[in-house]
Amino acid sequence: MSGIAFSPNGMVMDFLRSCYTQNVKFVKGDETQVTPATWYFSKPTAKPFPGEQSFTSPTWDTVHPTETEIGFDATAPRLWSNGKNLNHSAGTKFAGSKEYFLEGQDTISGLPRGVNDTPVECIAKPTGVAIGGSLAPIPTVRWCDVPFPLPIYLRCKVTNSIDCKYYTADIVVKYYPTFAGFPGGYLGIDGWYGTYTVSGVTFYCYLARYGLLPPQHCISYIWNGINTNTPMIALTWQQNPILIQNHRDEWYELNCLNVPPFYFKCQMQWTEL
């Protein structure tokens, strides 16, 4: 499948009794470019390909052979296949542009593939899951360590990677640890700044604490620029994700003595809509 920039990756493309291998034409306007493609039985979890596509089986043609510009070459020989799955995909997402499935790709360009020939973008999260043409949410969790107590303006950088196809830039986030209520409140974070270019994504975030010493060793804290000089006794840690909707100018600063560095553990969970 080298040179093909799209893959159904286990999604249901057609209904067949038996499986086979046959050449397909996959480049728009160039019928000379062919490569063998193999039918195999989909998993019970597989979804039908969401939309029109031209890579169905010539078995269903009324006139044999029916020659087409894109898709399976009905004049090419068929080689029987036992229908064994070619990868471990659940068959819920495809790889590559959706237009390629209908019109073919523009040029020969490969698709990054991993184990068992599975497209890389279908292996890792988050990526689109197609169910009837819509995207199903996939919660994705990333962890990053936030040094504490200083600096105040903590930064966390989530490096964009190839598996985040919908994230086109590095996500640089400044965390402002804040008290939304003290002492009975919770410790949240606000202020999601950065150069992320994400639309339709909901961010959830909460802080968890781990380290050598708890913050009650700190002698004071500043909340929104107000020094309360109140020793920190306890922190109520937010256990449930906080929906970060809008930036709030809340922040706090700890003035700690002889406290070795410890860390907040920031869990970011986002749901791709």
Add this chain to the structure above:
Amino acid sequence: MPDALSKITFFFESNGGTAPTGWTETFYSQNANINQVLSQSLAQYVGPRALMLGVGCSLQSIRVARFPLERTTQISFITGASGTSKQYTDPATDFYDPTQVDLLVRLQTDGGKKRSLALSGLPDKVTDQLVQQGIFDFFVNGPGFKNWIKAITSLNFCIRYRVAPGPSPSYLTDVITTGQAIMVRNRKRGRPFDLFRGRRLA
């Protein structure tokens, strides 16, 4: 009328123990928007057809292909159409008849074109009679059968007929306007009995 612009194939499946049986029912349409044809079929046809099925068989999926090349296709699964509820007089416990007895239906156009359709998967109560002896009144007069015919005509499903022979045959289509149940009839499926799969002699 011009040739068909899309072909709609409905896939049925019935429980057959270790070897479940299945069949398809095909119609044609003069609508080239296969996505629209698919959604309309799901909305208007699947329900009436599934309501006529006996317990044990189901309408599984739809495949709509765009003519003339038939390769641009969209498919969809059907969920919740197990055929366990029926609108007419049969009780819900009435199983479909797996004994290769179907209902012969004649579909007709205003131009006089006819097509015979073997309607499979009907409840045993409908097909439990001598073959070629007509059909029970409760079925043809019930809302189930009428709703099915109404769905076919409202969706402008067509009969496709050949007007010139091959090797490149040409076809025309006419919209189905009426449907009539003719009789219960045997319909042999599968491999002929005299061509059994046995050990071949070298």
